[in-house]
Amino acid sequence: MINRNPQLNENGVLQHLLTTEGLPVSVLLQILDTAESFVGVTERDVKKIPLLRGKSIFNLFFESSTRTRTTFEIAAKRLSADVINLNVAVSAQTKGETLLDTVDNLSAMNADMFVVRHMQSGAAHLIANHVQSDIHVINAGDGRHAHPTQALLDMFTIRRYKRDFHNLRVAIIGDILHSRVARSQIHALTTLGVPEVRVIAPKTLLPRMVERLGVHIYHDMAKGLKNIDVLMMLRLQKERMQTANLPSFEEYFKYYGLTPEKLSLARPDAIVMHPGPMNRGVEIDSGVADGKQSVILPQVKFGIAVRMAVMSILAGNQA
Amino acid sequence: MNSIQLPDAEELFKHLVTEIQPDIIKGFTLVGIRTGGVWLAERLHREFEFSQPMGMLDVSFYRDDFDKIGLHSRVKRSEIPFSVDDAHILLVDDVLQTGRTIRAAINELFDYGRPASISLIVLVDRGGRELPIAAQYVGATLELPAGKKLELRRSSDDKLSLSLNDKTLTV
Numbered sequence: 001m002i003n004r005n006p007q008l009n010e011n012g013v014l015q016h017l018l019t020t021e022g023l024p025v026s027v028l029l030q031i032l033d034t035a036e037s038f039v040g041v042t043e044r045d046v047k048k049i050p051l052l053r054g055k056s057i058f059n060l061f062f063e064s065s066t067r068t069r070t071t072f073e074i075a076a077k078r079l080s081a082d083v084i085n086l087n088v089a090v091s092a093q094t095k096g097e098t099l100l101d102t103v104d105n106l107s108a109m110n111a112d113m114f115v116v117r118h119m120q121s122g123a124a125h126l127i128a129n130h131v132q133s134d135i136h137v138i139n140a141g142d143g144r145h146a147h148p149t150q151a152l153l154d155m156f157t158i159r160r161y162k163r164d165f166h167n168l169r170v171a172i173i174g175d176i177l178h179s180r181v182a183r184s185q186i187h188a189l190t191t192l193g194v195p196e197v198r199v200i201a202p203k204t205l206l207p208r209m210v211e212r213l214g215v216h217i218y219h220d221m222a223k224g225l226k227n228i229d230v231l232m233m234l235r236l237q238k239e240r241m242q243t244a245n246l247p248s249f250e251e252y253f254k255y256y257g258l259t260p261e262k263l264s265l266a267r268p269d270a271i272v273m274h275p276g277p278m279n280r281g282v283e284i285d286s287g288v289a290d291g292k293q294s295v296i297l298p299q300v301k302f303g304i305a306v307r308m309a310v311m312s313i314l315a316g317n318q319a
Numbered sequence: 320m321n322s323i324q325l326p327d328a329e330e331l332f333k334h335l336v337t338e339i340q341p342d343i344i345k346g347f348t349l350v351g352i353r354t355g356g357v358w359l360a361e362r363l364h365r366e367f368e369f370s371q372p373m374g375m376l377d378v379s380f381y382r383d384d385f386d387k388i389g390l391h392s393r394v395k396r397s398e399i400p401f402s403v404d405d406a407h408i409l410l411v412d413d414v415l416q417t418g419r420t421i422r423a424a425i426n427e428l429f430d431y432g433r434p435a436s437i438s439l440i441v442l443v444d445r446g447g448r449e450l451p452i453a454a455q456y457v458g459a460t461l462e463l464p465a466g467k468k469l470e471l472r473r474s475s476d477d478k479l480s481l482s483l484n485d486k487t488l489t490v
Contacts, residue, residue: 033393037377040396046430049380312380316389 006128013317016128016137017310019146020188028191032156034309035302041078042305051312052081055112059085060102061140062118067276068140068150071300072115075307081112103127111135113315121145121180136314144180149310150275151184153303155192157295158230160302161271165192169227171266172215173200174234174256174283177207177245181275182234186213200224202256204245221255221262228266233258233274236283249282259285263293271295323463328471328479331442331458332359336366338456339409339440343367347407350374352424353395355413355471358479359442363411374399374408381423403432413471415441418452443481445469 007016007023014027041049057076061069069085076083088102097105103114113136116124121143128137141147155165162168170189176182176199189197190213199210200218211217218224225231236252246252263272272288274296280286288294348371351360357375364373379394410424421439428434442458447465463469467483474480 030393034390037380037394037396040398041380044431048430050426051380051385313390316385318386318389 006125009317014313015133015317016124016139017148017314018124018128018137018139020148020151020184020191021146022187023191025191025193028152028155028188031152031306031309031313032159034313035152035156035305038078038305038308038312039302041308042301048078048080050080052076052079052315055079055081055315056110057081057083057113057115057311058106058111059083059140060088060106060114060116061086062088062099062116062123063141065117065141067300068117069115071303072138072140072149072307075304075311078304079308079312081311084111099123099126100130103130107131107135113138113311115140117141119143134318136317138310138314141180144178144183146184147180147275148184148188149303149307150181151188152310153299153306154181154185154232154273154275155188156302156306157273157299158271160298161295162229165189165194168194168229169196169198170194170230170232171198171200171218171224171228172232172234173221173224173258175205175236176201176210176234177205178237178240179234182232183213185232186215190214198224198228200256202246202252222265225262225265229270231258231263231266231270231272233272233278233284235275235277236279238279249279253282253285257281257283257285258288260287260291263288263291269293273299276300323483325469325481325483326459326461328442328481331481332362332479335359335440335442335456335458336363338458339363339367344407347371347409348374348401349409349411350376350399350424350428352410352412352420353377355442356411358471358473359413359440360411362479363409363440372400374401376424376427378420378423378427381427383419383423397427399428399431403428403434405433405435408434408437409440410437411440413442414469415439415444415452415454415457416447416469418448418450421452422450442471442479443469 005022007018009015059069059072073083115138116127117140123142124137124139139146139148172182172185186197198216198218272294278284278289349360349364351357360373376397377395439454440456441454444454444457444460445463468486470482472480472482
């Protein structure tokens, strides 16, 4: 290989988790299997194990986030690591420090792992290439590029409810254009052997050449949801939206909002997922979000186990 | 390959049963350590017709050599389907050597609750202890070369056997 995957060392062992793109199926399954045993830990009275005792994990969030940061923090604490939360958006960066200077300073404080969220695509890669080889980097979302732990917890949830990836039809619905989650989901789904991945969205919310990722494009929910086993809803990213994307949220809801009526077009045992936070009445109706087929809250629970798995696998893989 | 004569695991198991027999009181609970200890615990569970379901531990998350060897690729889930508080636990493993696995197992059990007692059952005690841990019930005590790993195997018809391997071949 000329261009080695920057997440893997020369022996193919995972050093950083930056994207689901190009990760071998064995690594994905190792993470899912390890997460399965962490679900057992999170269901006990004492939800803590001594695996990462003495390790320092820095949550480096250059972009605001409550849920993702919290789940990483809970995951690290349940592994007995020390967690340091840095809301960099309101500290060093505003004083003019560069990204890599910030990282160097934190490395000098003996960090073992960085969990990075940044509005710029590629920020986590940049940090991973910069740090010493014994420091691990987890991408917690970079720009429109990738959000691998979200995609992995989605894969975990699908496997929990559907057992096998090889006979599934999966639809990703909504704001694909702005979504790092969608990109990471598509790479993970295709690597795990899902034979048919559809994206359903208006033309204005699809990235150009999205079909190159191996997905089937639909603009119509009625056609797109036929025979679907798994519906992966996306949040309409209002804050990233330019006026040209949509006429109105009401109109979006009319055509693409998931109502019980539209859900009935999918298979009767289909599951509904959403990465949160939800815009009720925009991309999803409360009747679906709180309905029998919704697995949105289990996703949150599994997210902790999956992040525990990623952290402990990385920490155990020395360079 | 090696000239060391290993005992028959089925014979050792029979001996172990006679060792345990006099002390068996209703209300004991079996917990096997993956993987060999679970096989033995399953056999004991049938042999003594325990009413309580047995537990299974995968101690990978409690090991003290995580920094050196990382996580096993397939960590199984620990399952303790009973309340550990005030339970009399019979902990089962296949081979007792350094005692580090047992230390990890005891630590994990205490994260589920406060047992009334824990006793240890092993098929083989091969010496080489690095911690103050002793088994109450032992199938056999063997002296084996330090560089070799003694492993319990189970055939498809549920027969147990022992094999001695080079440590580097098994992870």
